[in-house]
Amino acid sequence: MRLRSDTLMIREDRIIRYRNFEYRVSRSIELLLDFWGAVRVWIAPAKYATLGSCLAAVRNRAGVTQDQLAERLKKPQSFVSAYERGQRRVDVLELLTILSALEVDPADVFAEIAKL
Numbered sequence: 639m640r641l642r643s644d645t646l647m648i649r650e651d652r653i654i655r656y657r658n659f660e661y662r663v664s665r666s667i668e669l670l671l672d673f674w675g676a677v678r679v680w681i682a683p684a685k686y687a688t689l690g691s692c693l694a695a696v697r698n699r700a701g702v703t704q705d706q707l708a709e710r711l712k713k714p715q716s717f718v719s720a721y722e723r724g725q726r727r728v729d730v731l732e733l734l735t736i737l738s739a740l741e742v743d744p745a746d747v748f749a750e751i752a753k754l
Contacts (some may be wrong), residue, residue: 668673683724686721686728687724687752689721690721690725692750696737696742700742704718732754
């Protein structure tokens with residue numbers, strides 16, 4: 639049976655990286671995920687590491703440890719560590735909550751982030 643390239647019956651295993659994990663998927667699943675936009679990211683993971691480094695610097699300037707910040711956020715210390723290492727994305731509402739817990743002006747931090 640000849641398969642057309644536009645069908646989802648193509649069978650060829652591939653490795654897909656998503657965040658820090660690798661998944662083995664068939665080519666047909668990859669095509670479907672591409673169609674839904676679920677695999678491709680438009681912001682490079684390195685940008686999250688850069689943002690995390692910036693947030694770590696802000697925290698250090700505020701004289702707050704990861705444990706102290708985690709306590710203020712009512713989160714485990716690993717939560718703070720994960721976003722500071724770029725292993726976890728931070729949305730804008732989380733960012734504002736973090737900055738509020740650090741008692742820093744969000745406008746200053748956004749200006750610093752914009753320079754990155």
